[in-house]
Amino acid sequence: MKKISILLGILISVGVSLIVNADSKVDELKVVASIRDEALKSELAYDILESLTTEVGHRMAGTPQDALAVKWAVDKFKKLGFDKVWTEPVTFKTWVRKAESAEVTAPYQHSLKVTALGFSIPTSKQGLEAEVVHFRTLEDLIASPQNSAQGKIVFISRKMQRFRSGKGYGPAVKARGNGAVQAALKGAVAVVIRSIGTDSHRLPHTGMMHYKKGVTKIPAAAISNPDADLLVRIFERKKTVKMKLQLNSHDGPEYTSQNVIAEMTGSVWPNEKVVIGGHLDSWDLGTGAVDDGAGVAITMAAAKLIGKSQYRPKRTIRVVLWANEEQGLVGAKAYAKKHKEDLANHVTGAESDFGAGKIYAFASNVAENNLPVVKKMAKLMKPLGIEYIDNQSGPGPDLIPMYQLGMSVFSLRQDGTDYFDLHHTADDTLDKVDPESLAQNVAAYVVFAYVAANSEQKISR
Structure with a gap:
């Protein structure tokens, strides 16, 4: 009986370490650097993107592929072991090509x-x-x-x-x-x-x-x-x-899709969240690999790598896969309307919606007293070839409604030299994505999300 009790104690201890931030003696910089370096070697984002573009393909809002993408996202989040997964309805008019x-x-x-x-x-x-x-x-x-x-x-x-x-x-x-x-x-x-x-x-x-x-x-x-x-x-x-x-082409019937949301729960302030994500829909000519399958994969992978770390950050990492960005930020507007009363708990956010090119710089839009946190991010991103620009960042498209309500934002700026060669065309396919560049994006989002979520200081505008 004593052996069982000891074993149970060990299991409980290990379990807690998976979801609770370590004591203050843990070196946060080393923890984040370790996850960052793991992300650089990881093929997880590419595997997620391959799955999305192969098993679903294009995901134009209101099409059967839209519904398939929602199901795919829910299943993938659950398979990756996210703590919470749910959907929120988004209704809009459709268009048929x-x-x-x-x-x-x-x-x-x-x-x-x-x-x-x-x-x-x-x-x-x-x-x-x-x-x-x-x-x-x-x-x-x-x-x-x-x-x-x-x-x-x-x-x-x-x-x-x-x-x-x-x-x-x-x-x-x-x-x-x-x-x-x-x-x-x-x-x-x-x-x-x-x-x-x-x-x-x-x-x-x-x-x-x-x-x-x-x-x-x-x-x-x-x-x-x-x-x-x-x-x-x-x-x-x-x-x-x-x-x-x-x-x-012509107008179609009204349709209800879903924002798909998942979380890795924070260890100290679980109701406060750092939001990352991309839009789940795409246009119908290609398979939506760079716009915005890459953003979906990058942010899902970053949150997964943080979530499976031994040391969870203090706040929750929330990944939002927005519905119908392409036809007017419809999912983003629905998200902001639903969550505006919870704005105070939306600490900050960043969206990946500019393809799969390497991130070369980042910017913030936070209160001046939050800049030491930004400085910490900059130190951890420097080995990735990423420089800090300024504190005048605008939001990614799907974060515009939350930004307008007052949420602070970051911009992780990708090299878009070739992005508009592919944007909204039949050439937007998986073969255009470089796995190494994709992994570098994941590493950058790991740094941003972990440091923001683990800050003792609440980030604000």
Whole structure:
């Protein structure tokens, strides 16, 4: 009986060590460095990403793959041994992609690689054929005479510029978001934009566009960059250009998906949480490996490695896989609405949603008295080739609603030099992901999440 009692005591002791922070004599820097270095050698994130892209594939909001992705995520979290796993409903309108085609019919004959933009209305079943009018930028279209596109298809040819930070996206993407409204105001019957991407492949980039109440809705599409170059060359010959466009995509029924949430429970303040995650949905052309399967895998793996450590951090690590980011941060808004009363317990957060390139820098947006904690992160991230930039960070897309409520945020900045070669295209597949770079991301998220969760000082804005 005495032996059994001793054994039971040992088991209880070991069990407690798995979920409770060690005493104050434990060297936190050594603990975090150890998990960080383990992450660098780990293939867990790549295995998670391989599973998601193989067993589910694309995960466009409202499709059967969306439901499959939710089930996959719940099952994967449980298999990885997270302490808590649950879902929260997110309801939204859907959009269904159908057949799409485009061709130049005059002055020369050319088929074009085209994709409808998200939530575009369809053309008629027969398609539409019209003269094309060319504008280099959205601003040029806006500045043109009132009837400059009357009865015509507007073509916007602005090229996106390549930067490691991805800063070329913002100026270019305005044509995708607002092009249909501005073209319709000038009398156009459709709008076709150069893909918002930096590649030279004949693979068009999809993405969301928007209509405006009171403005006629017109079909909206993107053509591949080489095809946009072709159109520009034809216009340089000063000839009348005509195009035939057929888009059959249309609105679908209302649908309820789920935010999938899981936690590794903190050892001292379990109600306080550090939030990491990515969005579970993707567009439908590829398999969503870089946008945002990588973010899903990186943050799941980081939390798993922290959770299985002998020394749990004081606060809970919460991983949120947001629903339907691509069509308007729908899951993120639902999350913020549900958890706004618990804002004080959302200590800080960071989202991974910029592919799988190595992290080269990080920034914070915290109160000045929290900067010693940031300094500790910087010391632990330096061996990963990551430099601290400043305390002026903005949030990842899905953390915008919580940030607007007042939550502090961090930004772990990935090398996005090639990200927009793949973004929203059929080329967004697993083979584009470098396992070593993915592991470096996991190591960085381990450092951020552990140090933030283990800080004696509560992080705030």
